[in-house]
Amino acid sequence: MRKNAEAKAGTKPDSAPGATVPVQPHPNTLPSWYSDLLGEVKETVAGARVRAQRAVNTELIQMYWQIGKLILARQEREGWGTKVVVRLAADLKTAFPSQRGFSRRNLMYMHKMARTWPEPIVQQAVAQLPWGHVTALMDKLKTRPELDFYVSEAVRHGWSRAILDRFIQQELHLTQGSAANNFAATVPEGSDVLKELARDPYRLDFLGLDEQHAERELEEAIVAGMIRFLTELGVGFAFVGRQYPVVIGGDEFRIDLLFYHLKLHRYFVFELKTKDVRPEHVGKLNFYVSVVDQLVRDPQRDDATIGFLIGAHHNKAAVQLALDASNNPMAVTSYSTLKPADRELVPSEEDLSRVVQEAIDGIEG
Structure with missing residues (x-):
């Protein structure tokens, strides 16, 4: 009976009186460094998400620019008006019912972007901005130097759409x-x-x-x-x-x-x-x-x-x-x-x- 009691207590029968027996950590107890590990993993996941979002945004801007180039080239070659854009918007909505962004207004913005930035868009800072920023820039600014100034500042400082609009209204470039x-x-x-x-x-x-x-x-x-x-x-x-x-x-x-x-x-x-x-x-x-x-x-x-x-x-x-x-x-x-x-x-x-x-x-x- 004495051996069974000692075994349940986690001590050896021949332990010297007063000896300290090491206490093993409970299997559910986390090590002290776990919070650091969790923080590092969270930062890694967050960084990957940001990079993925930027990559997706860049691909979207690239696609819009390419569509705009196609419309611009065909218009310059064939000389047609906006009725074709209206039909194109309707047909694209039918072809891609789950994808937004193919309204007549958006197609006209794509056309304007291709005309404003004729060089490959993916190599330019504007490709790093959300589409809402790009349309705001095209709506409010007329010259390329002004556009380049606000694009550069918005990318460098991570401006929101509201801050971008405010600085354009205040003519920050001046x-x-x-x-x-x-x-x-x-x-x-x-x-x-x-x-x-x-x-x-x-x-x-x-x-x-x-x-x-x-x-x-x-x-x-x-x-x-x-x-x-x-x-x-x-x-x-x-x-x-x-x-x-x-x-x-x-x-x-x-x-x-x-x-x-x-x-x-x-x-x-x-x-x-x-x-x-x-x-x-x-x-x-x-x-x-x-x-x-x-x-x-x-x-x-x-x-x-x-x-x-x-x-x-x-x-x-x-x-x-x-x-x-x-x-x-x-x-x-x-x-x-x-x-x-x-x-x-x-x-x-x-x-x-x-x-x-x-x-x-x-x-x-």
């Missing part, structure tokens, strides 16, 4: 990189990337401010609408703080807005002005950039701090002279807060530029 800056002299190796970030103007219509607003109101509205503001700034920006305090020699100074760019590994100082930007404001920004460089930036991890001065109006020639005299990389840019409906009631930028230099929209920071 505002991106157009702000007064001194990047070429102060950060020559990274000047091209930084110039892309410095738009002129920033479109802050979503803030809902009227034309007569104070700097604190602008600052508070930006913080309240931070998610939209970060979208306006571009991919990679992270918000660090508002009225960010720095102490020098016992005196406290406050930076309007401080951001960090996760991809560029740089701090960005934003100073806001709702009135005319003066050359001395560039000097103040230069001071804050130096302060962040010395007191906030980690020189082992972060590149030089960038300063953006966002204001309402500016004398571009005077501002550029002030930038050229500074050693820190900075840009001066404008913003607009008029709603689209209200903007139709005021003169266009082209009209204003002949009367008052960049009034209404002001400068980019």
